[in-house]
Amino acid sequence: MTENYTRSTAPISTEPYFVESASLADPSYDYQLDDLENDTDGQLDKDSHLVPLSLSVSEAIAQMLAELGISYAFGVSGGAMATLWGALSNSPIKVVHCRHEGGAAFAAVEAYFASNRPVVAFTTAGPGLTNSLTGLFAARDEGAKVVLLSACTSAPQRGRWAIQETSTYTLPSSGVFTSGALFNYATTVESAEQLPQIFRSLALGLSQAGGFVAHLSIPTGVQTSSLNISLPRLDLSHSLATPSEETISKCVQLLSEGPFAIWVGFGARDAAEEIRSLAERTGAAVMCSPRGKGIFPENHPQFVGVTGLGGHASVMKYMQEQPPLRTLVLGTRLGEPTSFWSSSMVPPGGFVHVDIDPKVPGVAYPAAETLPIQSDVRMFLKALLKHFPESPGSTTPSLPHPEREPINPGSDLVRPEVLMDAIQRAIVEGSDAVVLAESGNSFTWATHLLRIDRPNRYRVSTGVGSMGHMVAGVVGAAQARHGKAVAIVGDGSMLMNSEISTAVKYQIPAVWIVLNDARYNMCHQGMSMLGLQGADATIPQADFVMIACGMGAVGIRVERESDVQAALEAAIASPVPFVLDVIIDPTPLAPSGARNKSLQAQGVTSSPAKKKQVSFPMV
Known part of the structure; x- marks a missing residue:
């Protein structure tokens, strides 16, 4: 329209x-x-360039x-x-x-x-x-x-x-x-x-x-x-x-007809304050895409979880038990990594979809009723908030939230969930470092288990999802912010495209946390889940501390869970490039089951999965 x-x-x-x-x-x-006009003396003056x-x-x-x-x-x-x-x-x-x-x-x-x-x-x-x-x-x-x-x-x-x-x-x-x-x-x-x-x-x-x-x-x-x-x-x-007053009035009407949810994407990263205000004034439940983590605090009582790859079952529980009439979509394309195009995510009244790109609304879910609004998200919300004044007496119903699986006592190798728990304490809560998660199991473990409470703290790539993106990107992030940037990466990515030597040359305070399991484990686990046999995703186990030291960086190799916390604290305190080589247990299934379901839906031959997956969506 x-x-x-x-x-x-x-x-x-x-x-x-x-x-x-x-x-x-x-x-x-x-x-x-x-x-x-050309100045013959070749000099700049106040009126010319x-x-x-x-x-x-x-x-x-x-x-x-x-x-x-x-x-x-x-x-x-x-x-x-x-x-x-x-x-x-x-x-x-x-x-x-x-x-x-x-x-x-x-x-x-x-x-x-x-x-x-x-x-x-x-x-x-x-x-x-x-x-x-x-x-x-x-x-x-x-x-x-x-x-x-x-x-x-x-x-x-x-x-x-x-x-x-x-x-x-x-x-x-x-x-x-x-x-x-x-x-x-x-x-x-x-x-x-x-x-x-x-x-x-x-x-x-x-x-x-x-x-x-x-x-x-x-x-x-x-x-x-x-x-x-x-x-x-x-x-x-x-x-x-900016949307006209007529458009804003239409949005107010639609969002006032019943409970609505807010689906936050990366394109809304400059509107964190306005999103929180709208949620708290209306009682709306809030969910986010993987790239949108932290725009709305994940510890907020109205946050129901991350959608898509590495996301939370609490989102699906909310959609099934307390379904909204409509969903206000802010700055996300709702593509496969964000939604897996699950029909369970389509509310009865459809979407009000706000995006700066007019080609985005209605594409991921072409059959769903969608009101498309082309606007900067922050400008749209500022206009919308004028029609939703603060209501101190309003109450928010109890909503489902992402739940942490209990961690059982020790293991011979470092389990991914133990490592993520330590990263949460030492880096997310214990520093101001930005966290970048590489494609693969690093992406799904970090997205599923870390809890980010403010914008611009977490970065993943969803559309292209190239291995090596964050292995190299962490150097640019640390250089440009003049401070710590931490990349959570796999050993396959680390072998593919490392810029450790660049960080050493310029003394850029980048940190690499390597999930070293001697395999492309997303591929290894995915092939098993899909019932496809014979393909070999293992690689020789590398010593990334030796590699890092050979380039002039420093590092620690961790093989026991009891050593993880101290090693992370050393990494975050290091003034020079630092590699933390974690010998990771390859057997825990990463929260990526919905990706396998999506591949099956696209025609990849499979046999029934034998092990429970915890990824969004639980369908």
Whole structure:
């Protein structure tokens, strides 16, 4: 259905650092480019933004990115982009030289979420570019703001078998060098004269709500060319779209017809205060997606649990025993990792679905009645709260909550639930560190067992879910927040894409907690649960402390549960990169049974599961 919107305008700051907008639901903008004349002395004055004539394209790009508020660049060097690398290194941007382009891209993604400021990833030609693409795929899916700078082959050399040739002769143009599914904006810089338009396009893209992933491909020869035009000072204004009063009134009517639940997603992370106010004023039950953990405190009496992968059976208990008439969905796509598309999650009256992306509402559950509202979640809630005044006399019915399984006395190996219990005490409650959980069993154990009580403390990747994302991303998170970041990872991921050496070089206080069970255990357990035999997911057990020490980090290997707490306290107190190698018991079944049910529903041949699973949903 078509929504009506009221519009207000707000100027973007002209301070040296770019200020992100509160929201941008409408992709149209009003903007003005000042007509500037070249200043023969090549100096900047208060009314112009003139680049000195002696500046190279690479230096101009570095300056341009710094003025867009970019503070960090993660990448790997190479001859084809030597000039650009040098320009970044001599700019105000802090350059972190990584060990792999994929790791650099993942670090850039998590640096964005740790700082809420756009980040650069940079690569050389050929494999440098292609190695980074998985991380950029994750950036687009996660909603990060990342600008990729890559080198490509200069025009005169294209098609002549240049070293690491990067051109349409060797790579598809569509999708890699053009805007589309992977990049919101992509272009090849063939001349210096393009930079003013590129500057404007980047500024517009980075100012909008939601993610923005851009790719500037700069030929080696162009990088060194001189810039003899000025880059403009941008006087931009943009529209903030908010639902009309008519739309808000419709929402109030629907939500007042009976009890409703609030389903919180990652896109609502800036609206924690408003979500709590709405819940407490109305008595609504609150649940969240895996990425939404902590936006609403998990220790709050109105919190019923996490949905989706690694989620809680208490959510399904609530939906079955105290079903809401409607569910207000805030900033989540309700995709497979969040809902498993379970029909049990569809309330009788359907959804009121708020998202900044108009393509989201109604897609995951196309048959469910859905009122779609395109808006920034925080702005929507501020408008909605005016119609739900505080009611001190209102009472909230008793709601089901996630329950912890009792932990029996000791084991020969460290059980995952014992490790998570210790992480809760030593790291979640005992520090301000951000916690990142890697894809696989690390994701499901952490999501299911940790309890997060405030926003921006917990990070998982659900859509792409690449192994190696958080192993490398923890370096970007710790660097950008100037403090501790802890990655809970599997041994398979740790062997795949570690950036320990990068953390050592820059003394970044990252911590890796490795669930070392000598196998890809999600695959191992999943194949068993699905009744598929013969595939071997085991790997030789590695000594990650020895590996870490060989790179200059420090670490502790833990083989007994009685040693876990002290080791975690040492890790969180360490001022240098730290690896905690935990020899984990591989036999406890991770809370991922609903994933296996989803695979079965999609046609994977299986035999009945013999062991009880505790994952959401219990259907």
